[in-house]
Amino acid sequence: MELLGRQEVWNITYDHALGETASTFYTLIRDEAAIYGRRIAGSNKVMVPPRSFSDETLEPTGEWVKVGPGGRIEAFTMVYEAFKNLPPPPYAFGYVLLDGADTALGGFFKGIDLTDPEAAAAKLKIGTRVVATFAAERKGEMMDFWFELEG
Amino acid sequence: MGLRVQPGIIGCAIRPVIASRDRSLEEIIYETAQLALKDAGLTINDIDGIAVGSNDQFDGRSISVMMASGSVGGVDRDIMSTPSASEHAFILGALRVATGQFRTQLIVSWSPTEVSSMPEAQRLGTDPYFHRALPLDELSAHALQASALESVVPGARAAAQAVTAKNRAQGQAAYPAPPMTPDAGALRWPLTPSMTSAPVTGAVAMVLACPEFIAERGITNVAWLQGMGWATEAGFLGDRDLTTAPALDAAVKQAYAMAGITDPASAFGVVEITDASPYAELLAYEALGLCARDEWEARTTDGTFSVGGKLPINPSGGALTWNPVFCTGLIRIAEVAQQVRGKAGAHQVPHVTRGLAHAGSGFAMMYQAAVILGQEARA
Numbered sequence: 001m002e003l004l005g006r007q008e009v010w011n012i013t014y015d016h017a018l019g020e021t022a023s024t025f026y027t028l029i030r031d032e033a034a035i036y037g038r039r040i041a042g043s044n045k046v047m048v049p050p051r052s053f054s055d056e057t058l059e060p061t062g063e064w065v066k067v068g069p070g071g072r073i074e075a076f077t078m079v080y081e082a083f084k085n086l087p088p089p090p091y092a093f094g095y096v097l098l099d100g101a102d103t104a105l106g107g108f109f110k111g112i113d114l115t116d117p118e119a120a121a122a123k124l125k126i127g128t129r130v131v132a133t134f135a136a137e138r139k140g141e142m143m144d145f146w147f148e149l150e151g
Numbered sequence: 152m153g154l155r156v157q158p159g160i161i162g163c164a165i166r167p168v169i170a171s172r173d174r175s176l177e178e179i180i181y182e183t184a185q186l187a188l189k190d191a192g193l194t195i196n197d198i199d200g201i202a203v204g205s206n207d208q209f210d211g212r213s214i215s216v217m218m219a220s221g222s223v224g225g226v227d228r229d230i231m232s233t234p235s236a237s238e239h240a241f242i243l244g245a246l247r248v249a250t251g252q253f254r255t256q257l258i259v260s261w262s263p264t265e266v267s268s269m270p271e272a273q274r275l276g277t278d279p280y281f282h283r284a285l286p287l288d289e290l291s292a293h294a295l296q297a298s299a300l301e302s303v304v305p306g307a308r309a310a311a312q313a314v315t316a317k318n319r320a321q322g323q324a325a326y327p328a329p330p331m332t333p334d335a336g337a338l339r340w341p342l343t344p345s346m347t348s349a350p351v352t353g354a355v356a357m358v359l360a361c362p363e364f365i366a367e368r369g370i371t372n373v374a375w376l377q378g379m380g381w382a383t384e385a386g387f388l389g390d391r392d393l394t395t396a397p398a399l400d401a402a403v404k405q406a407y408a409m410a411g412i413t414d415p416a417s418a419f420g421v422v423e424i425t426d427a428s429p430y431a432e433l434l435a436y437e438a439l440g441l442c443a444r445d446e447w448e449a450r451t452t453d454g455t456f457s458v459g460g461k462l463p464i465n466p467s468g469g470a471l472t473w474n475p476v477f478c479t480g481l482i483r484i485a486e487v488a489q490q491v492r493g494k495a496g497a498h499q500v501p502h503v504t505r506g507l508a509h510a511g512s513g514f515a516m517m518y519q520a521a522v523i524l525g526q527e528a529r530a
Contacts, residue, residue, distance in 0.1 A: 003172050003173055005172070008211070014279070016279045016280070018280055022280045022281070047390075048389075049280070049281045049387075049389075055385060055386070055390075056385065056390070074299065074389070074393075075295040075296070075298050075299040075388070075393055076295065076298050077291055077294035077295050077297075077298060077339050077340055077341075077342075078338075078339070078340040079286040079291060079337075079338075079339055080337070080338050081270070081337055083270065083271065083274065083286040084268075084271055085284075086284070086286060089286075091286045093285050093286060093287075093291075094295060094298070095295065095388060095389045103387070103389050103390045104388075104389035104390075105281075105389055106281065106282055106285055106287070106388065106389055107285075108285070117338070117340045120340075121298075121340055121341065125302070126298065126299060126301075126302035126303075127302065141284065142281065142284035142285070143284060
């Protein structure tokens with residue numbers, strides 16, 4: 001028999017509140033081209049990206065600490081399929097432990113030819129030094145910065 | 152720590168791949184629940200409560216238990232839902248039996264592939280502040296973990312390739328009919344397409360009961376819950392050391408203490424591991440106390456963990472063969488239950504008296520659980 005389907009497309013918009021902490025993080029990226037973390041109260045641990053509390057200890061964070069722009073790659077991957085609301089693929093992204101931070105920040109790696117994944121992977125080896133790089137025109141969002149190989 | 156009332160698994164239905172579109176999702180869920188009840192020799196009138204695990208984004212229905220209630224017998228009956236993980240539905244159901252307030256529980260989970268893009272549906276699970284602007288889905292998270300592991304464990308890639316070959320071969324033997332080959336996964340370096348399988352539609356259901364009910368009904372083929380533990384990792388991948396599995400360490404410690412397991416490498420006749428990637432299986436070997444990381448390459452290439460080897464791991468073929476993403480964790484538990492009950496079918500391992508299931512899910516195995524099942528009513 002003929003089996004039918006029913007296709008649906010939903011287009012719902014969410015307006016998420018970022019709160020004071022994430023708002024400050026992105027405002028500083030936009031206005032100062034710098035990345036800041038937050039120190040957990042009673043600890044030397046600096047959380048990047050910043051959050052208003054540690055979900056490990058449930059202690060609040062307070063002091064803003066400038067981190068980076070240098071850091072080391074903690075994990076990476078390369079993606080060859082398109083994702084919505086992102087630039088065209090391929091993408092290289094992963095996590096970088098910025099100098100002065102205790103948790104790693106997710107972001108894109110740019111300036112590397114991803115045509116040959118194995119060759120690109122050699123350049124993105126874990127532990128490789130990278131530097132946070134900022135767009136000339138910044139909007140206060142994730143796409144304002146990315147990581148490039150240091151030097 | 153033991154449970155006050157020990158639950159036993161008395162019925163299972165495992166459907167790791169449903170290729171036909173001749174049933175709606177509600178009909179698939181209905182059939183799967185009925186199959187588990189039939190395997191237990193019960194009807195829905197014998198069930199005190201229902202726990203289901205489902206994912207709203209995959210189902211395309213918000214609070215998807217609302218539409219599924221009718222399919223599993225939840226109308227005018229107790230029903231609760233765990234959207235965090237399919238294995239959490241099992242834990243919830245087991246704990247409810249253990250309270251002594253419920254004699255029976257029906258556990259059901261499912262994972263359809265009706266959404267246009269599973270990666271986009273999974274990406275909706277990330278926070279909208281720092282991660283939604285990245286191409287981050289579960290496969291990307293598994294790839295990030297793989298890259299981190301490759302950097303600290305020499306031979307990890309060769310071991311991952313051996314795990315892939317083992318599970319695919321065992322999967323073909325476990326589910327030979329109808330003859331189907333899973334589609335390869337996407338390239339997320341260092342995960343090559345051959346290292347994972349594309350998502351498929353699947354479903355699973357189980358029936359739990361208390362010892363009193365089992366005795367009253369004269370049921371003798373039971374997989375008794377001897378131990379279980381569960382724990383959760385941080386939500387942000389950058390907060391974690393992806394080369395370790397502390398949540399699974401905690402879950403295993405809890406489960407082994409409950410079951411009195413002191414030498415896990417020789418304690419089980421079969422093990423099922425949630426192999427969302429071969430690297431996830433390797434990391435579980437270590438956390439489960441089955442194989443240290445410096446022996447991964449040797450043990451994965453000498454047949455130790457293959458069917459016919461010293462400790463068969465994933466005789467079902469695991470998620471590397473059939474990957475119904477959301478319900479793979481509960482399927483691992485059901486597979487071990489059927490092995491203990493001698494009802495695993497083509498991939499039955501001989502003489503299994505006790506088995507171990509690892510159920511993991513989420514971004515780089517954020518949710519971790521270990522479940523020990525055996526033929527003895529008490530460990």
